[in-house]
Amino acid sequence: MKIFITIALMLVLGNAAFGQTEGDKRMKEDQKNNAAKSDKNQTKGFWNDEKLLEPNFSKATVRDFCDDITLPEDPTNEIFEYMFEQRLFETAGGDIKLGLVESEKIKVRNFWDKNKLKLECTSSNGNALKLAIERSFFMLILHLADEYQLDLNFVDPSDNRNLLDYVNHEIKRIDPSDNKDNPATLKLRNYRHHLINKGAKPSIKPGI
Numbered sequence: 589m590k591i592f593i594t595i596a597l598m599l600v601l602g603n604a605a606f607g608q609t610e611g612d613k614r615m616k617e618d619q620k621n622n623a624a625k626s627d628k629n630q631t632k633g634f635w636n637d638e639k640l641l642e643p644n645f646s647k648a649t650v651r652d653f654c655d656d657i658t659l660p661e662d663p664t665n666e667i668f669e670y671m672f673e674q675r676l677f678e679t680a681g682g683d684i685k686l687g688l689v690e691s692e693k694i695k696v697r698n699f700w701d702k703n704k705l706k707l708e709c710t711s712s713n714g715n716a717l718k719l720a721i722e723r724s725f726f727m728l729i730l731h732l733a734d735e736y737q738l739d740l741n742f743v744d745p746s747d748n749r750n751l752l753d754y755v756n757h758e759i760k761r762i763d764p765s766d767n768k769d770n771p772a773t774l775k776l777r778n779y780r781h782h783l784i785n786k787g788a789k790p791s792i793k794p795g796i
Contacts, residue, residue: 613620649675651707653676653716656672667687669731672728677696680695688735696736700738708746733787740752743791752780752791756790
């Protein structure tokens with residue numbers, strides 16, 4: 589009789605422990621999901637979380653590109669000048685062992701051409717390169733143009749302007765008289781000069 593009672597108690601305690609374990613798992617899972625939702629709400633605004641990079645990249649990848657401009661860190665590989673560049677190279681499928689050879693740069697250009705419109709940072713209401721201009725991170729744009737010959741003339745559907753159009757618009761917005769001696773537009777004029785030297789062309793006719 590004692591044996592049967594002992595076995596019954598063991599079964600009851602075992603089921604209780606099992607139920608507690610399952611409950612703990614569900615609680616941890618709920619906490620994890622709530623934390624993820626909270627994190628998304630706190631960081632929303634730095635990237636466009638509705639557009640995905642093709643073919644197999646996550647929403648966080650878009651966020652990372654934007655963060656590489658707003659919160660730039662040093663690249664983890666010495667062959668790169670900027671973390672944005674390294675992320676672009678790796679996401680495009682570049683082989684770091686081969687280095688910055690033409691075959692790998694072609695991969696970067698192909699990836700850029702396919703995804704440049706999807707690299708949107710909502711804090712700048714447009715493409716990541718516009719954010720780089722806003723954050724005075726213009727050296728990144730010059731480096732990408734020099735090293736990879738990336739297309740800088742594409743029109744951003746968010747405002748129907750390319751990069752040079754955007755700079756011209758900002759100069760005119762700050763100083764409608766377009767006074768070349770205005771110190772408030774000196775930096776933007778310098779950007780415009782370098783963009784034109786890199787082959788940038790306006791898509792919008794002057795005066796529009």
